[in-house]
């Protein structure tokens with residue numbers, strides 16, 4: 001993946017993270033989502049993907 005694609009992907013993920021979960025506005029993906037709520041899991045996975053992008 002080239003650098004621009006990586007940046008685009010990261011921006012999208014950061015957007016997901018900043019919007020957070022609509023049902024649980026207090027959830028900022030600091031700890032793992034329980035898996036019961038799809039939106040929380042999406043936010044959590046965005047957090048993990050950002051971490052992966054920063055490592056590579």
Ligand SMILES: [Zn+2]
Pocket residue numbers: 021022023024027037039040
């Ligand atoms: Zn939620």
